[in-house]
Amino acid sequence: MGKSQKKRQMRRHNPMRVPDSHLPKGLEAAASSSSRKDAILPILQKMESVDPAERKWACVAVSNLIQNDPSTRRLLQGKNVVGALINRLSDSEEEVVVEATGSLRNLCIDGGFDICAEMYNKNILTPLKSFIPKISTTLSQYLENPKTAPENAQKHVYEFADNVITILWCLSETSNKAMNAINQVSLVPFLMSFLASRNKLPISTVTAAAQCLYVLTDENPPAIEEVRSNAPYSACILSMVQSREGVIGAKGKHKDVADDRSLTLQVLCCGILRNISPIPPPSMAATVDVDRDIVMPTLEPVLSLIELPKASQLAQEQIAKEDAIPALEKLSLKHTPKSDHKTPSELELERLEHKLRTVQLALEILTGVCATLPDPDFDVRNADGEAAEGEEEEANEDMDDEPDVDMALDDESGARPRRESNTTFFQTLVAPLLALVQPTPLSFPPLDGPSPHPPTTSALSAIHVSALECLNNIFLSLRGAKVDALRTDAASGRSVWDTVWRALSAVGTDVSKPGQERRRATWEIGVGVLWGVAEVWKGLLVPDEAHVKVLIELCNAATDEGVKVKCVGTLECLAQHPDSVDANRAIATYLLSLLPPSPAMPTPREPLLQAVSALVDIYSDETLPYDTNFRQGRFLDALVASVEGVRKAVRGIDRKKERELRVRGEEVRDNLVAFIEYRRSLGV
Template sequence: MGKSQKKRTGRRHNPVRVPDDHLGHGLAAAKDSVPADRAAQVLPVMQKLSAPDAGDRTWACAAISNLISNDPGTRRLLQGKNVVGQLITRLSDSAEEVVVEASGALRNLCIDGGVELGREMYNKNVLSPLKACVQKMSTTLDRIISDIPAEPAEIPARKLVYPFAENVLTLFWCLSETSQKALTAINALDLPPFLMAFVLNRERIPLSTVIAAAQCLYVLTDDNDPFVESVRSSGEWVGALMDCARQAEIQPNGMNGVNGVNGFPKKDKAKPREDPERQTELRVLACGILRNIIPLPSLLPAAAIDIDAQIVLPTIIPLLSLPLSVTAARAVELQGKTTAKPLPKKNQPPGNDHLTEEEQELEGIERRLRTLLMALEVLAGVCAVLPDEVPLATETEEAGMDEDMDEDLPPEGGGENEGDEHEEEETPVEHPEASEPALPLPSVLQTLLALPSQLLPLIPPPPVSYLSPSPVPPITSALAQIHLRALEALSNLFLGAAAFGAPVPRETREEVWRVVWDVVSFAQQGTQHDADSTMNSTIPEEMREAAVGVLWACLESAGSDATADLGVPDDTAHKLMQICASSVDEATRARCVGSLARLGQRADPRHKEENKMIAVFLFHPFTPPCKSQSAQMTLAHMHGVIDMFSDETSANDVVFDELGCLGRMEQARHWLNREVRRWKGRERDEGRVMVTEWTRFVTWRKSLPEVGEQEDALME
């Protein structure tokens, strides 16, 4: 069937946000889940947001950040009291401390609340005060970097400029993923010079602030042409990103070492540069930005560099060795030793986190997991090596396509005229796939084919990955996304191998199938109860969908002659049909159909009855009375039929004759012509091409000698 690699799914996943379902209660029950003491604390906090004393306003903003931490109920309660509107007003406060704390509270709300909070902020015009904040920060940063002595009036701004910048940068990042309207508005702010200034001066700016700028750049260069064109137009900027990505050698990931406090730097001093994990995080982000902006303009010297082979893969591959089970177990252990933080005291200095050693180590674990998640996201893009799609029908072809399809229909009296039969006899009919040219093998694919053994350990979920409620919500959130991204990278890798005919060792395919099939089987069983706790573990639907995609890609890379070598269980076809019937995701159902078509090619006589069952399943939409379904599923079944019976020399081809498949295809061809005319846009174009291929396939099968004639020819 048609190949489709997963490069992006809408806007990029926010790797910092913890979904509410990991916290033990969803948004629907949020109001009922607010503890009584928290509800009593909200009113005085909201009142002090507009207090005349700047200290009270600062305290109120800091208290909001504390109240909403991993607590969707309190967040919803504050939303109902217009906390977003009041905090946006505080962005124009006369006191620097209030502005910084207000921006931090908005940042935390946007991260925790996701798209809903981002839309509310955008609708309440948060970008206007943020634009003024950028102008103010740019002036202050220019004076600091230029070593201009501070005037007495600007000393407060200088002390707080870096935490302020981190808050604003994160807000831009979150808002850009809210909607296309918000992204367009952010593009209009001309942020590339402001963001790249942090990368260019990274040796003089706190590392956490540079990382925030890189995170914002990574998101804003993701499938955003105006921003991409601006960033890659400067050779200096591209060079700085490359230097940033190559800063130091990446060591294999491990559990040794404890990260420092993830707080804001004091005054203008940067965090120690010897923090290797934060440097690794920056390198991964730089790799992601570079991949987002390629191909580079040919006039730039950097355009001659193979970014994937020379920069991205050497950075990412060592990170794949992080032992998830050990990491997750350590996180749960540390969480049990921590205690809830009280509300900040009035006039407490911003950024004074006072983390315990356990909290510092827990933050380090979370940071490693988030870095691995970003690395896998970038790697999934590297693995998407399929050539760009070409138009399915040119303008000159499209005008006459409908007429050609009408001509394919036989006269109403039935049958074809003698002239047509004579013409078919004189014209040799080639195999429909015989004319497809071989594609040149991308150089990076050989390196990628060695990665499955490193990706597979990241797929089986530790118990904490899908617990609800979770004892460590940020860790659970990161782990769930890591498993998903590892599956997407594997799927893209195998589809690339299939498209370019790159050989995948049989042992690799067997191991991938075994590990991923276990995930599918676990997902089919539904909710699992953890014997050691009162929590439930449920693999989400998107994980099952991604796993099915890997199985399909694995079969595609194996080819028609290798399905028996994968050691697939006897009930595989039946389970795939169940998934196809129960899944609401069209892409997953289509991949199930494609996987079944490959399984149906098995030539072992003991699979004959199962192959017949698969063939009946594939022909079901085309069996009278034919029933319309989605274009994607119709196309999947068409591809499946052709894939399953594309080798007339296979021992399995007897199923084609015993079920009278040629007659079914001949009869379905005319219904498919009419069905495709109902479709619109690209689906209609693809349908036209597929009907043409279906017709060629029927003509080719009709040109083959009968089974008896083939046996006589073999005996002679």
């Protein structure tokens, strides 16, 4: 059972703001579903006009056309709008360049990795690199003598900087090739200059710089080392968090409701500090326990920043208001569009989305924290205040028989032993996380079409997935640390179990249709949470027939071996409830069906090993009431028949390429043979 780790391709703060996977592939399909296809050709023509006003108009029009419209975005992309906009980055008119970067920025955010990859392949980095020294020089002049520049000129430069930084942030998450190229740009000093001058700059621009730095320091050694080795950099970031500006108060109220970006900035700084830890002396940050003293106190309140059902209801109200507004006149040169022109309902939806994304970002960072908790000095107390202790080292020894998984603690954070144990960790994290996994009416697109407001749906579903990843890591850690105090509270285990099932049931099992990828991801991660909960309270959860049926169906339908392993592991735990004889029989019969030689299609190796291990564990104690199933069902004969097939599967695992899996397979094989001999010796 593996912990949810933050991989680069999955770390996108905003992977695709307006998903388009529900649309059929091809330009013809995009054209047929776009209501604005007739406007595309005039826009592309005007982008090459000799009149700078027309070129500017065309760049702004692109941003307006793609807003929440994936089919038009696809159609524009097919007409090489990316190449046309990149050409405008070298335009002789500054306003055209600014608007072109704004449109490229919006394409990055709305369109995700594919568009970012296209931009990289079309050499967008060359003009972007040339902008960085120009922005630095201009900003230095404005900061030194703010009265020398008109307010409009300053606003112009700040927006331009925001656009350039956001594009670089998005490109950084496109591929390792793009990241390596960006590492050559030496962005860290440029970004840190915005953070250092944060009190003199618009917070949106500072936040964009922090977001880019957060991504750059994510498992990217060159950037990590540059920030880590520069003491003023880490001290600046630490002071931004410790200032507590914009942090939620004790009652969950934000001190500055009008500007939620200040809180986002705090959260980003927490993420940067985690990325660069451990921080060496002489930085003042070297003396701080980042997780205990910075991350947890800052991020725990963020989990309660907004109630998702209320957020969904508010979004629906604003969507209804927006739908009631008459359609705007078609774009024309006489009425030049403005990229910042938004209706009150659009602005409210943007503010709501920003809050949701802040919660998602906090969850993303906490996923890493939860992968390291509890540590050897960590206590979890039950309701009576009774402490339970578990040594991580002993737990790891007991977990050697798990499938090909690295069970070592994630040491990327460089977390040092806590000076004080967080005895309320379970209560303070699990309860709000369970609330965040519950779907709302807007959490997923309808099964028969797109969401009424894709950005809100994307943010809500991302929160559910991220909250499940945190829970997955929490319960895996608790299971590994053998927190016996939790096991004595069976009611809590049942409550958590039922709450997670309620969320998954609300998601539904129809996850195979295009556009429903987030539903599928919710199930794939959710079953990992179920396994962790079932492990912590193994033998105490009464299996429900409907739950068993869904887990079996999911295991059969899954194409990912990891999901199959999670399903088998969860079923194994449910089968060990002593008095549930019928459920035990149903589960064991299914697990036996996965063993050779019975399956029509051979079971993949890791699920096969998990099924064999599960059967051995379930029936290792012949005194339990459900052992009657083993004897009456002649399960021993089935296991004997499977031995040669298991041996063959283990021999097929390459010792050099998959060493851990091979060791795991040999252990399972030997345990199976020893178990058969033991059961035979019983003579029952």
